Amino acid sequence: MSVFVNKKTKVICQGITGTQASFHIRRSLNCGTQIVGGVTPGKGGQLHLNLPVFDTVKEAVAETGATASIMYVPAAAVKSAVKEAVEAGIKLMVSIADGVPLKDMLEIKEMLRGTSSQLIGPNTPGIITPGEARLGIFPENIHNRGHIGIVSRSSTLTYEAVLETKRAGEGQSTVIGLGDDVLIGMDFIDALSAFMADRQTKAIIMIGRLGGAFEEVAAAWYKNQKYKKPVIAFIAGNAIPFGHKMGYAGDIMTKGYISVQDKKDALNAAGITVVDHINDIHFKLAKLK
Amino acid sequence: MNIHEYQAKQILSSYGVKIPKGVIAYTPAEAKAAAEIVSAHGPWVLKAQIQSGARSKGYFLEKEAGSEGGIRVIKYRRHIYENAAQMLGKTLVTIQTGPSGKKVSRIYIEAFNRVEKSFYMALAVSRVTAELTLLAAVTKDEDVLKTALNRPNKILKVRLDLAGSARPEQVREVMDFLKLPPRSAKHLECLINALHRAFLEKDASMIEINPVGVLKNGELVALDAKISFDDNALFRHADIRQLKDDCEVSERELQASRYKFTYSEFDGAVGCIVNGDGLALAAMDLLRDKNIDAACFINVKGGVDKDKIASGIKIIMTNPRVEGILLNILGGFLRCDLIADGIVSAASEVGLNVPMVVRFEGTNRDRAKEILENSRLPVIWADTMEESVDKLAVALEEAA
Numbered sequence: 001m002s003v004f005v006n007k008k009t010k011v012i013c014q015g016i017t018g019t020q021a022s023f024h025i026r027r028s029l030n031c032g033t034q035i036v037g038g039v040t041p042g043k044g045g046q047l048h049l050n051l052p053v054f055d056t057v058k059e060a061v062a063e064t065g066a067t068a069s070i071m072y073v074p075a076a077a078v079k080s081a082v083k084e085a086v087e088a089g090i091k092l093m094v095s096i097a098d099g100v101p102l103k104d105m106l107e108i109k110e111m112l113r114g115t116s117s118q119l120i121g122p123n124t125p126g127i128i129t130p131g132e133a134r135l136g137i138f139p140e141n142i143h144n145r146g147h148i149g150i151v152s153r154s155s156t157l158t159y160e161a162v163l164e165t166k167r168a169g170e171g172q173s174t175v176i177g178l179g180d181d182v183l184i185g186m187d188f189i190d191a192l193s194a195f196m197a198d199r200q201t202k203a204i205i206m207i208g209r210l211g212g213a214f215e216e217v218a219a220a221w222y223k224n225q226k227y228k229k230p231v232i233a234f235i236a237g238n239a240i241p242f243g244h245k246m247g248y249a250g251d252i253m254t255k256g257y258i259s260v261q262d263k264k265d266a267l268n269a270a271g272i273t274v275v276d277h278i279n280d281i282h283f284k285l286a287k288l289k
Numbered sequence: 290m291n292i293h294e295y296q297a298k299q300i301l302s303s304y305g306v307k308i309p310k311g312v313i314a315y316t317p318a319e320a321k322a323a324a325e326i327v328s329a330h331g332p333w334v335l336k337a338q339i340q341s342g343a344r345s346k347g348y349f350l351e352k353e354a355g356s357e358g359g360i361r362v363i364k365y366r367r368h369i370y371e372n373a374a375q376m377l378g379k380t381l382v383t384i385q386t387g388p389s390g391k392k393v394s395r396i397y398i399e400a401f402n403r404v405e406k407s408f409y410m411a412l413a414v415s416r417v418t419a420e421l422t423l424l425a426a427v428t429k430d431e432d433v434l435k436t437a438l439n440r441p442n443k444i445l446k447v448r449l450d451l452a453g454s455a456r457p458e459q460v461r462e463v464m465d466f467l468k469l470p471p472r473s474a475k476h477l478e479c480l481i482n483a484l485h486r487a488f489l490e491k492d493a494s495m496i497e498i499n500p501v502g503v504l505k506n507g508e509l510v511a512l513d514a515k516i517s518f519d520d521n522a523l524f525r526h527a528d529i530r531q532l533k534d535d536c537e538v539s540e541r542e543l544q545a546s547r548y549k550f551t552y553s554e555f556d557g558a559v560g561c562i563v564n565g566d567g568l569a570l571a572a573m574d575l576l577r578d579k580n581i582d583a584a585c586f587i588n589v590k591g592g593v594d595k596d597k598i599a600s601g602i603k604i605i606m607t608n609p610r611v612e613g614i615l616l617n618i619l620g621g622f623l624r625c626d627l628i629a630d631g632i633v634s635a636a637s638e639v640g641l642n643v644p645m646v647v648r649f650e651g652t653n654r655d656r657a658k659e660i661l662e663n664s665r666l667p668v669i670w671a672d673t674m675e676e677s678v679d680k681l682a683v684a685l686e687e688a689a
Contacts, residue, residue, distance in 0.1 A: 020622075075521065076524070098590065098591070099520075101492060101519055101521045101522035101525075102414060102494055102519040102521065102522065104522075105419065106414065106419060106421060106451055107451060110419075110451055125621055125622075137591075137621050137622045138621060139619075139620060139621045139651040152567075153567075154565060154567020154568070154570070154571075155565050155621075156564060156565025156619045156621075157565065157567040157568060157571055159619040159621065159650065160568070160571070160619065160674065180565070180567065182414070182416060182494075183414065183416060183419050207567070209566075209567055209570060210570065212416040212417065213416065213417050214416070214417060217417050236567050236571045236574060238570075238573075238574045238577065239570070239573035239576065239577035239582070239583070249412075249495050249497050250413065250495065276574075277575060277578075277675060278571050278674065279673055279674060279675040
């Protein structure tokens with residue numbers, strides 16, 4: 001088992017004929033991902049990387065039965081790509097693009113409300129279930145199968161967390177990068193609740209960061225769960241001094257949850273193990289055994 | 290991207306927000322002439338244009354700027370020139386600028402508006418719920434921050450729809466909360482809808498009016514204005530892009546932004562090179578534990594252009610504050626060997642004169658190591674982030 005994606009997940013790629021897309025789709029195919037086709041408007045009917053290319057997501061879904069989409073479309077095109085995928089009934093979308101406008105994300109979030117579709121990202125390395133499915137840009141060679149779920153709000157620290165599982169002699173069930181942006185699709189609660197329900201996952205690493213109140217909200221949720229798995233958390237950004245700000249609206253929005261210490265306190269109070277250094281994670285993982 | 294108060298006011302004015310009559314001035318003589326234009330009699334308000342809040346409670350680093358802050362109410366015409374001369378070219382420090390402050394290169398001269406009362410109003414995005422949120426409070430200046438921390442129920446938050454305008458009951462809710470006189474009702478509705486439209490049409494990330502003044506006749510006037518724009522959406526707003534004031538950011542920051550790298554400066558002595566903000570944050574946390582502070586970090590993101598990467602690395606190598614360099618690269622999208630090439634090319638141009646610890650992981654790590662070993666640059670190797678920080682701490686001590 002794993003969460004959200006496995007070897008049975010049928011995946012299409014939006015923007016498949018681009019250079020980066022081709023590079024990463026080839027790698028994803030090599031590590032077992034069931035990629036069944038791609039979408040590039042105007043190139044329907046062609047074959048690319050031996051995969052059928054469609055003009056629209058709707059056609060691709062009808063022909064292949066895909067339920068997930070990995071998007072290598074540029075930031076300015078993410079909104080329309082998500083809209084098309086949601087309307088075609090895609091359940092899980094992953095957007096890699098860095099630089100999606102805030103307003104587009106507000107509209108995307110509104111679009112997703114009340115649907116059963118989920119978006120991972122944008123500005124994320126994606127999601128990987130080692131040996132089964134890779135939707136994104138993960139360096140797959142550092143991954144191995146195991147029992148640790150990873151969910152992270154920092155792309156590069158996701159890889160650090162993966163290396164920590166290795167140091168503890170463990171592997172990963174599924175690794176989810178939530179994305180580094182101000183607004184994100186899937187959040188900690190979505191990922192944590194999936195990991196809680198997954199039999200393969202025995203413990204979870206959660207990587208948070210300064211900014212937003214996503215960690216506090218997740219802590220409150222975790223506290224109220226009846227059935228829990230151990231969660232080890234690291235929050236980056238303790239050394240960032242305040243200042244260089246414009247106005248107060250940002251601070252008001254976070255209701256005073258402004259420092260990394262506040263986040264750590266909230267997680268601790270919820271029964272989550274918080275480490276001060278990311279390289280301490282493997283010690284805590286080893287102790288769980 | 291941030292803009293100055295007078296620019297923000299012009300934009301809001303184009304959406305129908307009432308603003309005091311004002312003129313911008315770059316010299317004391319211009320300031321004097323500006324005062325004549327905006328009002329035949331005093332008082333006037335002289336406002337230092339730097340992109341920061343709390344200017345009135347700020348202070349100037351230079352003694353000759355006088356003891357008053359960056360917002361000055363001037364009663365007599367003869368004092369305009371003198372005060373403008375005091376502020377222009379000087380450095381204003383506020384709680385939001387940090388101790389080094391910001392240089393005042395222009396001042397905005399406004400007619401003074403006598404108001405019955407004032408309130409705080411802003412539009413921002415709630416990150417967790419991903420909603421556009423109107424903030425209102427009967428308070429002003431930095432007091433609003435204290436209110437947010439200690440008495441959050443004193444700040445009203447109203448969720449606005451993305452499409453259309455604020456609903457009548459929402460406007461009434463704000464009216465009641467702020468206890469505004471009935472004659473202000475239609476002005477409040479206009480104000481909220483103007484902010485709403487400006488926010489969405491101009492791709493703002495934050496609009497703040499601190500404070501809004503209530504005139505005797507019920508009209509509402511924006512006595513201050515701040516707008517931050519979403520950098521990711523600037524590509525569709527040529528008019529906003531040209532408002533960028535390069536004086537507001539450091540030369541290095543400007544260079545980095547040309548290559549689309551993020552670059553931040555702090556008060557310490559270590560330069561960090563990373564390919565993710567989180568990585569920089571985590572490295573700086575580890576440094577902090579050893580009582581070492583960062584001077585700057587550059588995030589080269591998923592760079593694929595060797596020359597750009599080299600230029601980015603040069604920004605760190607040539608920063609005079611930097612006494613040691615910490616490089617942490619986790620190659621995924623980004624290839625480690627491109628970074629190694631960048632280091633070699635940057636060092637050959639500007640020299641590597643401080644200790645540098647290098648840690649590679651991920652895509653093409655071994656190739657990167659080979660490139661650096663062949664270059665014979667005196668870099669120190671590390672296998673984990675923690676080790677990289679430990680080794681840099683030792684190297685810094687030896688160098689001292």
